[in-house]
Amino acid sequence: MQFVYQLRANGVTDSDVLRVMETTRREDFVSPTFKARAGEDTPLPIACGQTISQPSIVGLMTQALQVTKRCKVLEIGTGSGYQAAILAKLARRVYTIERHKPLARAASRLFQDMDFTNITVVASDGTTGMPEQSPFDRILMTAAAEDPPANLLAQLRIGGIMVLPVGQSDTVQTLLKVVKHEEGLDYHALGDVRFVPLIEGLAEDIADT
Ligand code: SAH
Numbered sequence: 001m002q003f004v005y006q007l008r009a010n011g012v013t014d015s016d017v018l019r020v021m022e023t024t025r026r027e028d029f030v031s032p033t034f035k036a037r038a039g040e041d042t043p044l045p046i047a048c049g050q051t052i053s054q055p056s057i058v059g060l061m062t063q064a065l066q067v068t069k070r071c072k073v074l075e076i077g078t079g080s081g082y083q084a085a086i087l088a089k090l091a092r093r094v095y096t097i098e099r100h101k102p103l104a105r106a107a108s109r110l111f112q113d114m115d116f117t118n119i120t121v122v123a124s125d126g127t128t129g130m131p132e133q134s135p136f137d138r139i140l141m142t143a144a145a146e147d148p149p150a151n152l153l154a155q156l157r158i159g160g161i162m163v164l165p166v167g168q169s170d171t172v173q174t175l176l177k178v179v180k181h182e183e184g185l186d187y188h189a190l191g192d193v194r195f196v197p198l199i200e201g202l203a204e205d206i207a208d209t
Contacts, residue, residue: 003021003022004022007021007041010041010060013063014062014063016090020086021062024086026039028110029082030044030080031047041055041056047102047103051079051196052079053079053082053142058083060190061163062083062086062140064177065138065163066161068090068091069090069091071090071091071093072136073093073137073138074130074133074139074140074155075087075141075142076096076126076139076140076142076143076198078098079098079142080103083142084096084107084119085111085114088116088118088119091118094120095122095136096122097121099201100123101202102205104123105123126198129151129152130155131151134154135160136157137159138163139162139163139164140163141164142165143197144165144166144193144196145165145197148164148166148178153178153180156178159180160179160180161179161180163177164178165194165195172192174191175189175191175193
């Protein structure tokens with residue numbers, strides 16, 4: 001209950017988002033070392049030097065994305081898979097891209113164990129998106145870019161919504177909601193956030209085979 005209280009106190013008010021987050025165990029997505037801290041509203045380290053985002057930020061981003069059961073969603077930055085699991089409970093289909101193969105593999109295995117049938121994990125460079133599955137109703141980036149990547153905006157359906165952190169890495173970034181209309185794009189700033197940077201290309205991981 002304290003978990004949901006924290007989310008509410010930080011502005012997550014959408015009842016569907018709160019319900020789904022209450023039933024998605026964050027401890028399942030972190031390493032044994034950090035399981036005891038999974039209920040805290042802080043980012044935590046995961047493999048490959050990355051982080052699982054702060055729950056209240058996950059909630060605010062999910063809420064801003066206005067996901068419905070009809071939505072086909074693209075996520076850039078699978079990481080632990082926590083955000084993708086939350087999206088998958090609200091959407092029809094989720095495609096999620098991760099540049100670190102070990103993270104993509106671990107998340108994929110986790111989704112299988114959890115009986116998700118509507119999540120596809122792809123190990124590749126998310127900046128190019130997934131043209132073969134486009135257009136997407138919703139796109140969520142969980143790594144920060146200086147600007148919204150043009151490839152991704154092109155793969156967003158008219159009427160679609162994209163949520164992403166923008167700004168220089170290692171400084172405060174702005175959470176941006178972009179709505180695509182026939183006539184162009186609308187931008188709404190949602191507040192300050194801090195994310196790991198979006199990096200082009202597939203990562204070379206030492207443990208990779
Ligand atoms: N959504 C994640 C948060 C992960 S942090 C979760 O719920 O746990 C951001 C992730 O974006 C990192 O795992 C990082 O490796 C990944 N990333 C950064 N640049 C990327 C790119 N160009 N393509 C795909 N993934 C990328």
